[in-house]
Amino acid sequence: MSRLVDVTVRHPRVRISDASVQKVVHTLDRWRAFRCPKGTLSVAFVGDKEISRLHDEFLGDPSVTDVITFVGEEHPVEPFAGEICVNIDQARRAAKEHRTTLASELRLYVAHGWLHLAGLRDGNKKESAAMRAGEVGALLRLDKAKSVLQVKD
Secondary structure (H helix, E strand, O other), rough: OOOEEEEEEEEOOOOOOOHHHHHHHHHHHHOOOOOOOOOOEEEEEEEEHHHHHHHHHHHHHOOOOOEEEEEOOOOOOOEEEEEEEHHHHHHHHHHHHHHHHHHHHHHHHHHHHHHOOOOOOOHHHHHHHHHHHHHHHHHHHHHHOOOOOEOOO
């Protein structure tokens, strides 16, 4: 059975298909190389202001960032895998810089957050290298499954 993926878009100008986000998460969930915790997964798409507030409140750093991942809790009846908060504004800037699409950059950020929930970190050079390798593998897997985000900007 596929996990429940709760999608929220809190951005005034962008629409993202819930079904496309769910397909990305479900594709990653079938990847045997990594295991994301069981339970409902929340994916929230926000802007600079909200990500900055979250970053400050929970990590003591008010700077803008691309993704913040909160690990959930294992509960025997209603497990909660966690929440991935994705910054649409940062994704838009990065997409322009990397000459890619907003949808591709957002998909990368969802995969990055999912990999955090699966245990990967990026706090030092060694961890960052493992995370980059995980992202490459995740994107290859998503491409093969034709799992793309449907974004209206």
